[in-house]
Amino acid sequence: MLRAEYGEKAPPAMRICLFRSGWVDVLQLTADDVDLADVAHGLALTNRWNGATAEAVSVAWHSLVVSALASETDPAAALHGLMHDAAEAYTGDWTRPYKLHLGPMLTRVAERIEHACLQAAGVTNPAATNGAVKEADEAVLLLEHAGRWGMGQQMRSEDADRVARARAAARRVNPDGEDAPFTLAEKAESAFIDEALWLMPPEAPMRRRLEGSAPRTRA
Numbered sequence: 001m002l003r004a005e006y007g008e009k010a011p012p013a014m015r016i017c018l019f020r021s022g023w024v025d026v027l028q029l030t031a032d033d034v035d036l037a038d039v040a041h042g043l044a045l046t047n048r049w050n051g052a053t054a055e056a057v058s059v060a061w062h063s064l065v066v067s068a069l070a071s072e073t074d075p076a077a078a079l080h081g082l083m084h085d086a087a088e089a090y091t092g093d094w095t096r097p098y099k100l101h102l103g104p105m106l107t108r109v110a111e112r113i114e115h116a117c118l119q120a121a122g123v124t125n126p127a128a129t130n131g132a133v134k135e136a137d138e139a140v141l142l143l144e145h146a147g148r149w150g151m152g153q154q155m156r157s158e159d160a161d162r163v164a165r166a167r168a169a170a171r172r173v174n175p176d177g178e179d180a181p182f183t184l185a186e187k188a189e190s191a192f193i194d195e196a197l198w199l200m201p202p203e204a205p206m207r208r209r210l211e212g213s214a215p216r217t218r219a
Contacts, residue, residue: 014109016090018042026090029113031205034086034120036196039206042089044189048144050095055149059085059093060188061173061181062140064195069169070129070136077129077136079121079199082192084133086117121196122204139166149180 014026019041024033043060047053067081088094090113099107118126126133142159143166144150155163173191174182182188200207 031119040192074132077132087113120206
């Protein structure tokens with residue numbers, strides 16, 4: 001616990017109000033506290049790059065594409081890829097400069113929340129799939145850089161193959177919109193929930209918390 005480690009220097013309770021769960025202390029967050037509806041809703045309404053994109057690029061869409069792409073390398077990485085940014089439903093999108101420069105406590109908080117989210121989804125050994133997820137995450141980041149709806153930056157020739165694979169994964173996630181992100185937050189939210197329910201094991205705490213949920217089948 002951060003309070004046990006930092007003693008009197010520990011920060012006060014970090015209470016935030018969530019869509020479904022109401023007030024939670026993110027410093028005390030456990031796997032049993034993490035709710036799929038909170039995660040999906042928060043990620044669908046959180047824009048990548050702190051909103052500095054030409055069109056909406058939600059973290060939920062990003063996570064769905066990372067999941068699809070990571071599963072090509074390692075099918076076991078699909079769930080980890082889907083949940084790799086789940087902590088941002090609680091923290092918002094902390095871009096890399098924040099993570100690099102704002103000190104260990106910020107990183108420690110983010111890691112605790114990430115650990116709780118992965119446990120809640122039933123990702124019990126993230127180290128085993130971390131490589132595939134990181135590679136997919138970087139490829140989708142490059143796609144966001146180069147996409148007409150994203151940053152619109154010129155792509156380096158050495159990145160062309162990675163971006164092409166990420167674009168193909170994005171089209172599988174959202175075939176109606178080619179390689180573009182979901183334009184409606186509700187669509188991204190629903191897609192994230194459907195994919196999570198498809199991938200999570202029956203014993204996952206997050207699945208158990210979703211009241212009245214039943215296993216969903218794909219058409």
